[in-house]
Amino acid sequence: MAITAVRIDGRLLHGQVANMWTNVVGATRIMVIDDEVASSDVAKAGIKLAKPTGVNLSILSEQKAVNNINEGRYDSQKVFILVRHPRVLVNMIQKGVPITSVNVGNMSQTDETKAITNSINVVQADVDAFNELHKLGVSVTAQMVPSDPVLNFIDLLKKF
Template identity: 65%
Template structure:
């Protein structure tokens, strides 16, 4: 199977993803799945600069990413999927992508979010998507960096009011 890991990180590719996670996982491709970023030449250029040397990069909208994965396009590679929010990963699962574990990393704070843990801020839509992913059997974990202990994410979600 091509999917090595799946992470939610609002920053997409940055120091933790580019250096720590990519190295720890030994991946050959980072796949950024974001419907807006995939249309922005400026965002795509920035992500290309941030990717580690020797690692391939795909920046795709959800539908194209799901189609490529299901068609076996990346079967010979170790793919690390990164998305900003859980909703897009829920769409991928609904489209038949075999995602079994999602690591919840940095989710930025805004006026509509509530903090669940250090650097994990969610809104009502996120909570709905996380609950649906959990109901579909996807294991949700929280882990900022590889050296941190892995936590079950669902008890954190209960803090949302």
């Protein structure tokens, strides 16, 4: 399988991802990996509305995604993985999924988060997971839209 891109975005699949990122990364399949969304028919219906024409979509739990990837179900496709939290990616890598780079997009602000950039807000568990990704050799960048400059996310975290 060719994982063409991996993005952390709290909104998962939405207009910006569907219209800009999917074309830039050349994806033939978008894979939304989120246990909560995968178990909610309402949430899945909302995500399906944002799917670009001509691109396949999978909305899977973390374990189902790991199983499908490791079984080679998408080997002939260019897969764009979307998750909300970095811990999901750490777990997937530890279960054998070959992820080498991650783009961090939007992580929404809550009462518990601290801002890293205008659009990226994290809690300590996120920071710990990002540091684990870095230790696993994963390149972590921040880029909201393709026309923005690519920033080294680990450098941004050092200011946290």
